[in-house]
Amino acid sequence: MFEKEYDVIVVGGGHAGAEATAAAANMGSRTLLVTMNLQTIGQMSCNPAMGGIAKGQIVREIDALGGYSGVITDKSAIQFKMLNKSKGPAMWSPRAQNDRMRFAEEWRLALENTPNADFYQEMVSGLLVEGEKVVGVRTSLGIDIRGKAVVLTNGTFLNGLIHIGEKQFGGGRAGEKSATGITEQLVDIGFDSGRMKTGTPPRVDGRSLDYSKMIVQPGDDNPDKFSYLDTPVLKEQRDCFMTHTSNLVHDLLREGFDRSPMFNGRIKSIGPRYCPSIEDKIHRFADKDRHQIFVEPEGWHTVEVYVNGFSTSLPEDVQYKALKSVKGFENVKFFRPGYAIEYDYFPPTQLKHTLETKLLENLYFAGQINGTTGYEEAASQGLMAGINAHLKIQEKEAFVLKRDEAYIGVLIDDLITKGTEEPYRMFTSRAEYRTLLRQDNADLRLTPKGYELGLAKEERMQRMEQKQEKSKNFVDFFKKTSFTKEEINPILELVDSAKVTQSDKLFKVFSRPRVTMDHMLQIDSVANYVEENKLDSEVLEQAEIQVKYSGYIEKEKNNADKLHRLESVRIPDNFDYSKLKSLSFEAREKLEAIRPVTISQASRISGVSPADISVLLVFLGR
Template sequence: MYSSYDVIIVGAGHAGCEAAHAAATMGSRVLMITMNLQTIAQMSCNPAMGGVAKGQIVREVDALGGMSGIISDKSMIQFRMLNRSKGPAMWSPRCQSDRNMFAWEWRKALEENRRVDFWQDTVSEVIVLDGRVSGVKTSLGVEFTAKAVVLTNGTFLNGKMFIGEKVFGGGRTAERSATGLTEQLVSLGFESGRMKTGTPPRVDGRSLNYGIMEEQLGDENPGKFSYTNTSPLKTQRSCWITYTNQDVHDKLKTGFEKSPMFTGRIKGLGPRYCPSIEDKINRFADKDRHQIFVEPEGWDTVEVYVNGFSTSLPETVQYDALRKIPGFENVRMFRPGYAVEYDFFPPTQLKPTLETQLVKNLFFAGQINGTTGYEEAACQGLMAGINAHRNVHEEAEFTIKRSEGYIGVLIDDLITKGTEEPYRMFTSRAEYRTLLRQDNADLRLTEKGYAIGLASQERYDNMVQKREGVTKLTEAIRTAKVKPEDVNHWLESKGSSPLREKNSLYTLLKRPEIEQKDVDELLAMFPELPQEGTEIVEQTVIEIKYEDYLNREKQNAEKLDKWENLSINPTFDYDQLKALSFEGKEKLKKLRPSTIGQASRISGVSPSDVSILLVYMGR
């Protein structure tokens, strides 16, 4: 155990784990401080990773050399690729996880890294000298010095938990809140706010009647998250779907007068896209039912997560309402749902590296920045860990552009626009989502991860092999010729018009009627083509079918990149530009954008303000 470290990570959730792994793998000596070493990488809410846009983030984290994809692959009990009926930009991997196995695999991975040390305690103070972080102080009075500190406090900063009229301190069930740190940061000049999230009851799966629910199976040929050699699932556990009804709603309404949300005891805003069941009933009064996903918590447990039933109503109301749900008539509840309110720090106080503007080498990542979701936290932790290491070793900052990854979109949104409610990633937030697909995250990002010393040689070699395979197959398909008599019968069976003359296979693949599921049949007619694996074939066909869209997005990204490459000095005096609008000037002074591109996306900064900046910079 040392008293001095390169990087200290405060918190051991998804953000903290990725931050610790990244900094240590790249060569820093890391100390992870957490309130409870038994809850490292705890899945506080649903036992799942990925989903719409979130699955893309997990694949990007993996492509850069992070661990969330590998851990998910090792602990998943079901895998599904969502949105297969839509275009490839919308395909999103999601897995159901074994909650205990996920946490154990993360802890094992961190313990295997000899540059990571652990300390069980609560950090009550960040030590700052001359505007630079120099360590932390814990509630036990122990001081650790460090060249950089990453705060990943989750929902624990002055956390309050609510079940009906009961209020108690805590950031997660059976775990206390962290006090003192918010107040100290505010005294240093930081702004803070309050947010709210919640979780549903957990129930005994042995007490449920699955016979009247809809079974939700995993994919027939399950995929995985990591680009490494992790093994795909051979067996899977089913999830189930049921619905609330008017009886459920009526029973829930009997507790509304004791709801901490409706009575105003909770001040923070909750996630708009993951509302509590009482909020759904209140906001969508015209709907007579809401979907409930019944999700097992692991391979060897009877505990079940009731997804879609997040609530902070009195526990007796929760229990009575659950028993009105089809299949839950005899349910036994393990623990009630609850809401938790906690402190966060508006992320407009951060640089693109997630370093704070006020204190050098102090980084924020995860829910402390106002985000929600394991995946959003993990990618922030990864980027904060990378940049903490690079700052300590006096290396250039590492960032990802909006055109390069969902990670870039998320961080740019946070530091440029801020957020007043828990931020969740969606594909609609990414203007270049056709480029930022889950299938090509390695081709986009692995070379970057390898260059900074995070992605391994094996990852890099796998990416190069895939890229070369795609190039080779694409050229073979481009030169392959198709005779009408060889394919017309097959084309007609797919509802596609027959060929009148010889054509190229490349052109044929662009037909919208030929879907991804039909490609193997078509390519099997051409045994002379290179025999590549499923991943390379899928990648190649996507690139061919959407070539025009992809080229258009690339051109748009290149046009806007010229502004992203125009840096603004962080100490630039905006008061000297008298022609700037009052609002534009105030926003620029407060947010301190690092580039013209970032400045152009700030709400309140007009196109004319951007033109004035460009003129001043000689552009």
């Protein structure tokens, strides 16, 4: 069946595996996606949504590089919101509700229409290893498939164990069996592994809910989209709803705590801090008498509803009794109860920045196997692993994004350098250069890189160049065009800003906090320029940000340049830290384990102090 050797074999068809397959195949590698169920490629295992705080920026970055997640999201969206619009543009984050079935279908069709991509449905039970190099995979039927590189994206399936109250059974997801064999083999080889936990709420019948008792949560009036390509914009949207728990609900949930695997010791692993179960929330925040519940439709036509905020592993009878006491859920019917799942992961400090493992050459890890949580975090790792697996076998230079270039760069650097002992989730606060890493400029930052790799196609590059040129020219227009006090003072008076006494350049008055692009468009010269040059909303937004935040952007660029100077100080591959007696014991231990490539990376390792960095710099002759 598999006489030929593949260039890249991807194990697992979730968000990481789908992006890895697309990236490697589109760059020219003969790629095989092996997954336990071809019907669940790109499955939204948890909530039916993409994006959110910092996660939306990641989806835009994937799209800018030539990945598929943004396009798939736009094609299957049922609602769109730009979060944090009341804050500065560095905080704006796109989020879409999706039709779960259409999302998976669009992923399947996109991959089937990708040249060089093959598919096979079976469980991978082990790796083919020769010396210290991976050369393929072995399936549960005993079939050996040879490949030059292997990307593992096993999600929650490695020795997955599902908990519902006192019941537990093997599984990687509701209705699907777990995967065995890989963890045991990797541990025998010398890898460290651990266990993590995540959970999911009940799914219910929307026909049994009383939405009149809930608060409606509509999408944006003028919805945007994720992809920089010409994907569809939503003409109509489905509403979400919000309700709340109560003290009664909390008391009913507490009645089942003695049967909860979280509290009786059956679950020993750590769950996601920022997406806790409902029992964890009422235990940790006992002073709060209510918590938000978001009621999210699963698609355009299905009646299935996702109960966001009610993730739980309590017994199903306790879940049902408590949820019936939530306003609007009095007559609720369950499609399936919530559950918790424990699974194996491998601490990501065992990886290089390319996501290749340090112990086995040509083996890459991406997604929850690295200790992350979230579709977006997984998809971005899959993209980077697929890119680097292709580049490695082509003997080309690796592709690594720096912390000031992308949230993807921050994510991977955090994992490699700091590791994680709980499911890692991206936030804007994790990025020290977030003014540079906005959702609106991901194409300007990354499409040239994607194009150079051969992943982003000509159409993307042309659209990016047009946007870049038009935005720059528009900003230049503001810098060189003057206003009269007669045309600007009425606007300034309207926004309660100090009037001017003489003419000046538009750039200067546009830089004021309360003056917006809409105000500028009331000036004839600006309105005429926009009309003559056919500027779209994307260019207007980009120009406004460049004008208003130019000082902040320049400051962050200068800070990033300082970081790059430390990035250029490389540490030899086999550097012997034991020689440096001036290093602290903890620093020696951490540096030896993680083996940073540069001084900059070393400085970000927890336990390595500025004094330790000074010792290294002196020794390296700097």
